[in-house]
Amino acid sequence: MSHSLEPIALCRSPYKEKFAIPRQPNLVPAAIGRLELQGDCNRAECLRGLEQFSHLWLIFSFHQNLAQGWKPMVRPPRLGGNARIGVFASRATFRPNGLGMSVVKLHRIGQQGKLHFVEIAGLDLLDGTPIYDIKPYIPYSDAVPEAAGGYASEAPTPMPMQILPQALAAMAAAEQAHPGFTQLAEQVLAQDPRPAYQANAEPDEAREYGVRLHDRDLRWQVRQGCNCVTDVVAL
Template sequence: MGFSTQIEAVAYCRTPYKQKFGIPRQPGLVDFVRGFVELTAPYNHIDAVRGLEQYSHLWLLFCFHENLAQGWKTTVRPPRLGGNEKLGVFATRSTFRPNGIGQSVVKLHRIHQGKGKVILEISGMDLLDGTPIIDIKPYIPFSDAIPEAIGGIAQQAPEQLEVNFSHLAVEQLIRLDKRYPGLDKLIQAVLAQDPRPAYKKGKPDPKRYQVALYDLDIFWHAHEQGIEVETIQPFCA
């Protein structure tokens, strides 16, 4: 019998990203968005993170928990290749993989402590709200960063689209500003990544899309020049 072990969450991640569609496809693509990593018992002891404040960035190892039930596939069609070409699962960052483990580098801002809680304030994550974190490690620049590395089909960050707001969306943003400061910047940064499947890009696309941020549904469509946000609504019950 081969090696097997049991893994449990050491923390859960809180992010504004409430559904998979629309989450940046790698960390750092939307770098200002804050999230929180809340350690769970018995790891929620300040001693477990003693010294971590000396690092600016962290590796989060996590579980693609929303996709676990669907298992893994030997080959996948990376969105970057328009869904036309297959690559081996180990040649991609597919979320459908054996063991369902993801890894992301994020920026560490602060460590909050109190009332039995230890919470890491981070930014730049590409994680769904509620993602189980299975390990946390400091990012070590001298060995983790390899400037001359070759990035295969992902050598550069994807191009960004221009994002505009309809008159209605601008009015809604003004009303929502107190409760969600910087919401316009967040929506713009998320949609500029163009969450649509790659085969839709550069073609007429009449579809109305929706992404979920905080407890809001953002409805939008793409046009030749970019993306227009139509309306912003609280989640429908």
């Protein structure tokens, strides 16, 4: 049986590219996004009662990867990027139906002109991600304290961040334009966004990495296990 779906909302996110988006939600609580209701769903009634819940489930499409199809086995970064496991034993983005699910924190419900939106925190979604459903998180049944986490049992160890003197003014400017930017940068870099093969290799301290957060290009180098911010360029 096939079933066609239309997005009920679009996600507005500080993450403007896939690189450096955390691999799961709630690892970067400073990431604040917005779910903008679409079409027939853009009405206050659809959200009535949602404010009673602290967290939400989002069902969404890995829309930027759909064209690349899927494979039955994947190499999760948590296993170093080499070992292969079945797609259904992973949270990989290349999946048969291209669907993702994330638990996020509900910040507030609001309206701007005719647009109804839900502000969320801790998302792991790219800007523009189509949302197919929003459901309240129900702790008594959704939380399973005795659950086994397999190869992803432990949260990754966070990496520290240092802002190099040459980047202090640019970081302050980004903070002024986007309050919370410094914390966002720190939490994003703490996840070590480098590809697993680079993170596990002998570090190349001269190599500079960059990622777009909001309208800034955050640039850093990895020196002695620390993320050193070298610049924050306004785009």
